[in-house]
Amino acid sequence: MTGTGTPFVELRQVALTYGEGRDATLALAEATMSIAQGEFVAVVGPSGCGKSTLMKLVTGLMPPSRGEVHVAGQKVTGPIKGVGMAFQNPTLMPWRTTRDNVMLPLEIAQPHRSRLRAEKAAYIDRVEKLLASVGLGEFGAKFPWQLSGGMQQRANVCRALIHEPQLMMLDEPFGALDAFTREELWAIMQDLWLQRRFTAILVTHDLREAAFLADTIVVMSKRPGRIIQIKRVDLPRPRTLETTFEPAFVEIVHELRERISEVRAA
Amino acid sequence: MSRERRLQLIMPWAVTIGLFLIWEIACRAFNVSSFILPKPSEIFAATVKFYGPITGHSLHTLLTTLLGFAIAVVGGMALGLLVGASSLIYNGLYPLLIAFNSIPKVALVPILVIWFGIGTVPAVITAFVISFFPIVVNVATGLATIEPEMRDVLRSLGASRLDILVKVGIPRSLPYLFASLKIAITLAFVGSVIAETVASNEGIGYLMLAASSRSDVPLVFSGLIVIAILGVVMYAICAWFERRMTGWAFRGDIVT
Structure with a gap:
C-alpha cells in the first residue's frame, strides 16, 4: 500500500476468532496490509475494534485463526524476537532502578545477552545516553516509583528501544498521560524515530497523536475489526506542535474523526 | 525524636x-486460685525457679521449630515456584494442597510417632507441615500475578520460560514470600509445641505437659509466655529481613 521496496510487515487476509463454538467472537476480520521498512504506522478506531489484537498477531504472541503474517520476509509462527514493545501500563520493575530497567532487553535479547558481561561499561554508557536523550539523564539511579507518570513512560520507551529493534510496537503508550506530557512525548518519540528509523506500529485512539507521528494511518471499524481506510500523512518532518494547528493537519484529523463517527454509528 | x-x-x-x-x-x-489462673508474679517466680530447665527446653523447641521452618521455606518456595509457573501443575496440585492443609496437624502426630518414634523428628515434621502451606500459596500468588504486558514484553524479546521466572517471577514473588514467612514462623511454633505435647521427652511442650500433670499451673503459664516471646522475636527477625530484602515493595516517598 505504501512505501517502496519489499514490505517489512505484511498481513495477508488475517482473521482472529476468540473462543470456540457458540462463544466464538470474531475480533479481527480479513486484515490485509503491508508496512515498509522504517515506516511509522498508526492504527486508530473505536474501542474494542481489535487494535491490540493486531499487535499481538504481528509480534506472533498470538497465532491468527486464518491468514498469514510475514515479518522481514519470514512467516510468523511464534513470538518473533528483537521487537520493542511499550504499553499504556509502563510495567517497569519496581525492584530495579530506572537504569537497570532499561538494561533488561540487553540481558535477554541476542547478541547483547552474550556480550553484556564483557562490555558492561559500554552498555551502561549506551543506556545513560538514551536516558539523557529523553530527558532522564539524572534519573538512572532512581526507582520507577520515584518518577512521575510521564517519566516512567519515557523510561518504558527507552526500554523498548535500547536493543535497537527493527520493529517497535506501541500500544497506547501515552494514553494515560495528561495532554501536555503527551504532546511532549510525541516530539521525543518522533526524534527517536528520525534518528533510528525503526518500523513502528502505534495503536492509539488519539487522532491528533496518529496524525502527528504517523506516515500512514489505518482506520478500523468497530468489532469485528476491519480495515476501512488507509490514510497517508504527507506532512513534512520534523513536525512540531505548530504543525498541529496548520490547516492540512486539522483537515486530516477532521477527516479521520468523521470516518470513525460513521463506523461507530453504523 | x-x-x-x-x-x-x-x-x-x-x-x-x-x-x-x-x-x-x-x-x-x-x-482467683492460682490453680485456675496464676498471677503474673507467680508465673515470674516459677520462671526464675525453673530457669535452667526452661532455658534448655525452650532452646530445644527453638531449634526444632527453626529446622522445621527452614525445610518449609525451601520446600515451600520450590513448590510455590512450580505451582505458580505452570497452570498444569497448579490445577493438578492445588486441590490436594488444600485438602492436606485442612487436616488438623495434631492428628498427624500419632502417625508420625508410628513412623519415627517419640522425639524430635515428629516435632520437626509437624512444624514443617503446618508452616509449609502459607509459603506455597504466597509464592505461587506472586508468580501468578505477573502483569500480562510484562510477559509480552519479555516474550517478544525472545525470553524463555526460565528467563521470565528469573527476571520477573522470583523478584516479584519475594515480597509475598517474606510476608508469608512472618505467618509461617509463628505457625511453626504451634506445630512443634503440639508435637512435643503429644509425643516428646524434650521441648517446652513436654515441659508444660509435665508441669500440668504435677498441677504446677504457674510453670505451665511460664511455658506459654516463653513460647509467645520466642514467637514475637522470630516474627520481628522475619519482618526485619522483609524490609531489608524487599524495601522496594514498601515504596518510599514519591518524588515528582
Missing part, C-alpha cells in the same frame, strides 16, 4: 505491661 515517634515506640511495651498489671490486679481483687 518527636513526641509522636517516641509514643509509637513506647506503645507496645506500655500495652503489654498494662495487660499484665490488670491481670495481676484482677487476680488479687477477685481472689
Whole structure:
C-alpha cells in the first residue's frame, strides 16, 4: 500500500476468532496490509475494534485463526524476537532502578545477552545516553516509583528501544498521560524515530497523536475489526506542535474523526 | 525524636505491661486460685525457679521449630515456584494442597510417632507441615500475578520460560514470600509445641505437659509466655529481613 521496496510487515487476509463454538467472537476480520521498512504506522478506531489484537498477531504472541503474517520476509509462527514493545501500563520493575530497567532487553535479547558481561561499561554508557536523550539523564539511579507518570513512560520507551529493534510496537503508550506530557512525548518519540528509523506500529485512539507521528494511518471499524481506510500523512518532518494547528493537519484529523463517527454509528 | 515517634515506640511495651498489671490486679481483687489462673508474679517466680530447665527446653523447641521452618521455606518456595509457573501443575496440585492443609496437624502426630518414634523428628515434621502451606500459596500468588504486558514484553524479546521466572517471577514473588514467612514462623511454633505435647521427652511442650500433670499451673503459664516471646522475636527477625530484602515493595516517598 505504501512505501517502496519489499514490505517489512505484511498481513495477508488475517482473521482472529476468540473462543470456540457458540462463544466464538470474531475480533479481527480479513486484515490485509503491508508496512515498509522504517515506516511509522498508526492504527486508530473505536474501542474494542481489535487494535491490540493486531499487535499481538504481528509480534506472533498470538497465532491468527486464518491468514498469514510475514515479518522481514519470514512467516510468523511464534513470538518473533528483537521487537520493542511499550504499553499504556509502563510495567517497569519496581525492584530495579530506572537504569537497570532499561538494561533488561540487553540481558535477554541476542547478541547483547552474550556480550553484556564483557562490555558492561559500554552498555551502561549506551543506556545513560538514551536516558539523557529523553530527558532522564539524572534519573538512572532512581526507582520507577520515584518518577512521575510521564517519566516512567519515557523510561518504558527507552526500554523498548535500547536493543535497537527493527520493529517497535506501541500500544497506547501515552494514553494515560495528561495532554501536555503527551504532546511532549510525541516530539521525543518522533526524534527517536528520525534518528533510528525503526518500523513502528502505534495503536492509539488519539487522532491528533496518529496524525502527528504517523506516515500512514489505518482506520478500523468497530468489532469485528476491519480495515476501512488507509490514510497517508504527507506532512513534512520534523513536525512540531505548530504543525498541529496548520490547516492540512486539522483537515486530516477532521477527516479521520468523521470516518470513525460513521463506523461507530453504523 | 518527636513526641509522636517516641509514643509509637513506647506503645507496645506500655500495652503489654498494662495487660499484665490488670491481670495481676484482677487476680488479687477477685481472689482467683492460682490453680485456675496464676498471677503474673507467680508465673515470674516459677520462671526464675525453673530457669535452667526452661532455658534448655525452650532452646530445644527453638531449634526444632527453626529446622522445621527452614525445610518449609525451601520446600515451600520450590513448590510455590512450580505451582505458580505452570497452570498444569497448579490445577493438578492445588486441590490436594488444600485438602492436606485442612487436616488438623495434631492428628498427624500419632502417625508420625508410628513412623519415627517419640522425639524430635515428629516435632520437626509437624512444624514443617503446618508452616509449609502459607509459603506455597504466597509464592505461587506472586508468580501468578505477573502483569500480562510484562510477559509480552519479555516474550517478544525472545525470553524463555526460565528467563521470565528469573527476571520477573522470583523478584516479584519475594515480597509475598517474606510476608508469608512472618505467618509461617509463628505457625511453626504451634506445630512443634503440639508435637512435643503429644509425643516428646524434650521441648517446652513436654515441659508444660509435665508441669500440668504435677498441677504446677504457674510453670505451665511460664511455658506459654516463653513460647509467645520466642514467637514475637522470630516474627520481628522475619519482618526485619522483609524490609531489608524487599524495601522496594514498601515504596518510599514519591518524588515528582
